[in-house]
Amino acid sequence: MSLVCRFVERSLALSGVQGTGSAHVAPWVRRHLDRCAACRRVQSDFESIAGRLAEALDAPEPSDAFVERVWAGIGAGERRTAGAGRGAITAWAAAGVLVVAAILFGSNLRTSERAGVTEPALQSHAQTADARPLGASRTAETTAGSSTATTARGEQRAARDERRKPRAEGQKAKDDERKANAAEKAAIRRMLLLRRRMAHAPERTTPTETKPSSATGGDATGATTSSAPAWADIGRYYEAQSDASSAAYAYRQAWHETGDTSAAYAVGRTSEAAGDILTAVECYAEMLESHSKASSNHDGVSHRLDDLSARA
Amino acid sequence: MEAAMISDRATVTDEALAKLAAEGDRAAYSTLVERYRGLAFATAYAMTGNSDDAEDIAQEAFVRAYRALPGFDPRRTWGAWIMSIVRNLCRDAARRRKVRSAHASAQTDCDGIADNGSDLAPEAALLEAERLGELRDAVAALPDHLRAPIVLHYAYRRTYREIAAALGLPESTVVGRLAAAMRRLRRRLATEVQ
Numbered sequence: 181m182s183l184v185c186r187f188v189e190r191s192l193a194l195s196g197v198q199g200t201g202s203a204h205v206a207p208w209v210r211r212h213l214d215r216c217a218a219c220r221r222v223q224s225d226f227e228s229i230a231g232r233l234a235e236a237l238d239a240p241e242p243s244d245a246f247v248e249r250v251w252a253g254i255g256a257g258e259r260r261t262a263g264a265g266r267g268a269i270t271a272w273a274a275a276g277v278l279v280v281a282a283i284l285f286g287s288n289l290r291t292s293e294r295a296g297v298t299e300p301a302l303q304s305h306a307q308t309a310d311a312r313p314l315g316a317s318r319t320a321e322t323t324a325g326s327s328t329a330t331t332a333r334g335e336q337r338a339a340r341d342e343r344r345k346p347r348a349e350g351q352k353a354k355d356d357e358r359k360a361n362a363a364e365k366a367a368i369r370r371m372l373l374l375r376r377r378m379a380h381a382p383e384r385t386t387p388t389e390t391k392p393s394s395a396t397g398g399d400a401t402g403a404t405t406s407s408a409p410a411w412a413d414i415g416r417y418y419e420a421q422s423d424a425s426s427a428a429y430a431y432r433q434a435w436h437e438t439g440d441t442s443a444a445y446a447v448g449r450t451s452e453a454a455g456d457i458l459t460a461v462e463c464y465a466e467m468l469e470s471h472s473k474a475s476s477n478h479d480g481v482s483h484r485l486d487d488l489s490a491r492a
Numbered sequence: 493m494e495a496a497m498i499s500d501r502a503t504v505t506d507e508a509l510a511k512l513a514a515e516g517d518r519a520a521y522s523t524l525v526e527r528y529r530g531l532a533f534a535t536a537y538a539m540t541g542n543s544d545d546a547e548d549i550a551q552e553a554f555v556r557a558y559r560a561l562p563g564f565d566p567r568r569t570w571g572a573w574i575m576s577i578v579r580n581l582c583r584d585a586a587r588r589r590k591v592r593s594a595h596a597s598a599q600t601d602c603d604g605i606a607d608n609g610s611d612l613a614p615e616a617a618l619l620e621a622e623r624l625g626e627l628r629d630a631v632a633a634l635p636d637h638l639r640a641p642i643v644l645h646y647a648y649r650r651t652y653r654e655i656a657a658a659l660g661l662p663e664s665t666v667v668g669r670l671a672a673a674m675r676r677l678r679r680r681l682a683t684e685v686q
Contacts, residue, residue, distance in 0.1 A: 236624040237628065237631060
């Protein structure tokens with residue numbers, strides 16, 4: 181097929197589609213058709229196809245109940261939407277009950293936490309404080325239970341599942357709080373015990389009296405002679421700057437290098453000032469263990485422990 | 493009574509009816525459905541090739557349009573909007589399963605054509621039925637964008653303007669696609685004859 185024939189085919193297809201027919205084809209197409217048999221066959225093919233297409237193709241129509249089915253579909257959608265709305269209302273009601281229960285539970289938990297902080301040394305009070313959340317949780321459970329008892333069974337199940345989550349989280353927080361309180365009480369009890377033992381120690385010296393011992397140690401090991409006082413000086417510097425943590429670190433370095441109990445005492449004192457009571461207790465305990473070798477600082481330790489017990 | 497109301501609404505524009513329907517006038521929406529159900533069904537059939545799917549798609553389109561009526565912008569053309577919903581549903585259906593079989597599977601019903609063919613002799617009717625079957629197969633083998641205009645124009649006698657509105661195309665594009673479809677049909681049938 182030549183290039184001209186291709187153009188003629190396109191033109192015939194367009195004119196056939198537009199329904200203009202062979203009488204309305206362009207003059208140059210008509211002239212080409214007069215001398216080209218192939219293109220005349222193309223033209224007849226198009227006319228034949230166009231004439232048979234309507235017969236060949238099915239044209240089904242929508243059913244008579246089309247409009248009714250549309251309205252049925254709309255009605256079904258509206259019922260589903262209404263059902264979803266009722267479900268949402270139920271979920272919101274269950275969430276409201278949970279919020280009330282959580283507020284009641286949280287307020288009682290905060291009360292118990294306050295009691296645990298202000299009365300750590302009084303075991304009986306602490307036990308009372310520990311007992312409060314249990315009662316409060318029972319109250320919350322009773323409140324939530326009485327509220328949900330009035331709802332339907334399915335709503336109760338959903339509310340119960342939702343209620344378990346905050347209750348489990350509250351239980352975990354309560355357990356952590358109990359553990360922290362128990363550790364703090366144990367540390368204070370141990371400190372009081374140490375205080376009693378140190379109060380009955382046979383020799384009592386002030387911390388300053390032990391300083392020459394580091395000089396004695398420095399005589400034996402020249403390498404530590406220069407560094408130990410330096411660490412102690414650094415500790416004193418930080419203590420003067422009210423940086424108790426850094427001072428405790430510096431004193432600990434001095435203690436490890438020289439084994440000086442005055443440094444250990446300083447570590448305990450500064451750790452205590454920094455709020456690290458457990459470290460302070462460890463330092464004092466180590467001082468007591470090494471009491472037989474170098475019984476020193478007991479007065480200072482006793483004073484510190486006295487202060488601690490008085491504050492407690 | 494409803495028919496009377498619909499006849500009263502015959503001169504009301506689509507957009508005005510859509511506004512009334514959005515305000516809760518069910519009769520107005522029924523009028524809209526009546527106006528466009530034929531074109532919606534024909535478009536769905538032209539795109540899917542299955543009358544059951546076409547019915548479901550057209551009904552679903554009107555259901556979705558009703559739900560979305562509160563958000564319908566009256567400045568838009570209702571017809572273009574509902575037909576765009578129909579086309580999207582057809583594309584979704586085509587993605588779910590390639591529906592090309594219906595046109596092809598509508599094989600020649602020799603008995604039916606023999607019954608319908610009034611003056612033809614049995615041999616001639618059989619030959620004509622075979623030719624029509626070939627033509628059906630050729631149409632079914634067309635790509636979607638060429639088959640839909642052919643079905644809408646030759647089977648449903650829809651105008652270029654209606655086809656353009658149904659398919660969301662300019663009229664010139666519709667004419668061009670029809671011509672391209674005719675050329676493909678002729679080549680395919682010529683190949684089969686050879």
